[in-house]
Amino acid sequence: MGLHIGSLLLVLVATVYLMIAGMANRTIAIALVFLASTALGFLLIETLDYKLRLSAVIAGVIATALGMAYIQKHGAITAANAAITGWLGAGIGLFGGSRFYVSDALMIGADIAFVILAFLMQKAAERYYRKAEEPAKQKGKAAVKTKRASGIPASAMYAAAVALFFSVLLSHADHSSAAKIGQTSTADAVYDADSGIQIATVEVNGAGFNPRNIIFQPDMMIKLVFHVSSLASGGMTFVSEDLNLEAPLHKGDNIFMLKKALPGVYGFTVQGSNVKGTFTVKNAS
Numbered sequence: 001m002g003l004h005i006g007s008l009l010l011v012l013v014a015t016v017y018l019m020i021a022g023m024a025n026r027t028i029a030i031a032l033v034f035l036a037s038t039a040l041g042f043l044l045i046e047t048l049d050y051k052l053r054l055s056a057v058i059a060g061v062i063a064t065a066l067g068m069a070y071i072q073k074h075g076a077i078t079a080a081n082a083a084i085t086g087w088l089g090a091g092i093g094l095f096g097g098s099r100f101y102v103s104d105a106l107m108i109g110a111d112i113a114f115v116i117l118a119f120l121m122q123k124a125a126e127r128y129y130r131k132a133e134e135p136a137k138q139k140g141k142a143a144v145k146t147k148r149a150s151g152i153p154a155s156a157m158y159a160a161a162v163a164l165f166f167s168v169l170l171s172h173a174d175h176s177s178a179a180k181i182g183q184t185s186t187a188d189a190v191y192d193a194d195s196g197i198q199i200a201t202v203e204v205n206g207a208g209f210n211p212r213n214i215i216f217q218p219d220m221m222i223k224l225v226f227h228v229s230s231l232a233s234g235g236m237t238f239v240s241e242d243l244n245l246e247a248p249l250h251k252g253d254n255i256f257m258l259k260k261a262l263p264g265v266y267g268f269t270v271q272g273s274n275v276k277g278t279f280t281v282k283n284a285s
Contacts, residue, residue, distance in 0.1 A: 004047040007107045011039045012062075014118055018125075019069060025128040026074050030082045032121055033070075037063040037086040039114040041093025045173075046102040049231035050206030052094065052173060059090035077155055084159045091166035098173040101180035101207050184211035189222070197221045202277065204236070204249065204270070205229035209277035218284045222258040240268035 015036040019029075040062055045055040067083025074082075100106055179185065189198040200214040204226050216222055228236060228251045236249040238256075243266055247256070263283040269276050 003104055003107050004043070007043050007111050008040065008047060010111055011036055011043065011114055014115065015066065018118060018122060019066070021122075021125075025125060026078050028121060028125050028128065029070055029074060030067075030078070030085050032118075033063065033066045033082045033086040034089040035114065035117055035121065036066060037089035038093040038096075039110060041090040041095075042097040042110055043093075043107065045094050045097040046100070046107070047231075049229055049233070050098060051233075052098065052170060055094055055097075056090070056170060059094060060087055063087050063090045077152065080155050081158065084155070084162050087166055088162045091162075091169040095169040095173045099181055101183035101210060102205070103182055106182060179212065180207050183207065186213045186215060187211040188215045189217070191217070191220070197223050199223045199225065200279070201225040201227055203227050203229070205232050208275035209268075212277050214279040216261070216279060216281045218263055218281055219260050222261060222279075224256040224258065224279070226254040226256070228252060228254065237271035238268060239271045240266060242266040243268070246271070 015032065018032055037059065041055070041059040044059050045052065048055050048058075063086025064083045067081075067086045068079050070082050071079035187200070189200040191198050198216050198220050200216070200223070202214065202224065203210040205228070214224075226238065226249060228249050230251050232251065234251075237246060238249050238254070239246050242264075243258070245256075245268075247254075249270070261281045263281045265278050265280050267276060267278050
């Protein structure tokens with residue numbers, strides 16, 4: 001959990017630093033908001049256990065705040081465009097994050113990718129500074145103001161297009177039943193020779209079960225440990241129609257002991273969700 005919060009803070013602190021340091025080029029400034037919003041959307045949905053609506057609201061608020069922070073330096077039109085672009089980035093980040101199964105390696109990889117891209121963006125800004133021309137004359141400033149005013153209809157159309165794209169992305173992001181990248185599809189249970197029991201631990205969170213299927217050998221007792229994430233929603237209920245079993249799941253370890261199960265495939269789910277898992281008992285050889 002500490003790594004997840006640290007990742008979010010890293011992105012926010014680095015972004016605020018680059019904004020304070022100064023992004024004189026409007027294109028680079030907007031690109032920074034896009035990059036930060038994408039990274040935050042990706043990290044938020046996994047930090048908040050795939051709670052899509054909550055992640056979208058937080059990512060949208062942050063993207064808006066980052067974009068509007070440019071209003072004094074670059075004007076209202078540029079700030080609005082930056083905020084809209086931030087929403088675009090947040091939607092892409094949320095969609096991408098929903099496709100991955102959360103892990104420490106994934107969070108660290110996202111942090112490294114953001115740092116590298118932010119560093120390259122800073123270098124681009126420095127290059128712009130070196131090549132910047134003298135400040136525009138008063139006449140040029142007046143022309144710029146006229147141009148900004150005429151950009152309002154274009155910004156409105158841009159906002160509408162991003163809103164549509166954002167809603168489409170989110171509508172396709174909430175598919176808990178789909179396998180996630182990095183999620184284990186099948187794993188073998190571990191045999192404890194001392195107790196003569198097969199043991200399997202299954203992680204349970206907003207992405208579903210990991211692994212999605214466990215392989216057991218026949219003619220041995222089974223110990224299933226369902227470890228529910230501390231960020232998972234409360235009131236979860238384990239249901240298996242194949243086993244005629246229904247039991248509440250609390251955060252932490254939930255242990256189920258099964259006698260020698262007959263060969264076959266046994267399905268289970270969390271009541272009220274579309275996440276599914278199975279365990280398979282092999283046929284005796």
